[in-house]
Amino acid sequence: MSAWAGELALIPGVDWLLNPFSRCLLCNRILFSGQGGLAVPEWIVAQCIETWHCPDCRRAYWHGSHVRRMLAQLQSFAKQGEQARACSGQQQDAGNVVC
Numbered sequence: 001m002s003a004w005a006g007e008l009a010l011i012p013g014v015d016w017l018l019n020p021f022s023r024c025l026l027c028n029r030i031l032f033s034g035q036g037g038l039a040v041p042e043w044i045v046a047q048c049i050e051t052w053h054c055p056d057c058r059r060a061y062w063h064g065s066h067v068r069r070m071l072a073q074l075q076s077f078a079k080q081g082e083q084a085r086a087c088s089g090q091q092q093d094a095g096n097v098v099c
C-alpha cells in the first residue's frame with residue numbers, strides 16, 4: 001500500500017492531508033460538528049471529546065486512537081509522495097539519477 005500511495009502522490013493535486021476525517025465513512029457526506037447523530041458513548045460525552053455526525057445516516061464520529069493512527073499513516077503517505085516527487089524531478093533533470 002505504501003508504494004501505491006507514493007505513486008498516487010505523484011499525480012498533481014493529490015494531498016493526503018487535505019481535510020482528513022471530514023466525511024462519513026458510510027455515505028461520504030460532509031460531517032457536522034456536535035451531537036446530532038446516533039448515540040455517542042457516555043465516556044465520550046463525560047470526557048468532553050468533540051464529536052461530529054453525518055446528516056444523512058446519522059453515524060457519530062470522534063477523534064480517538066484510530067484517528068491518531070490513521071493521521072500518522074496519512075502523514076507517512078504525504079512524506080513518501082514528497083520523496084517520490086523529488087526523485088522524479090532528479091531523474092528528469094539529471095538523467096540517470098536513481099533514488
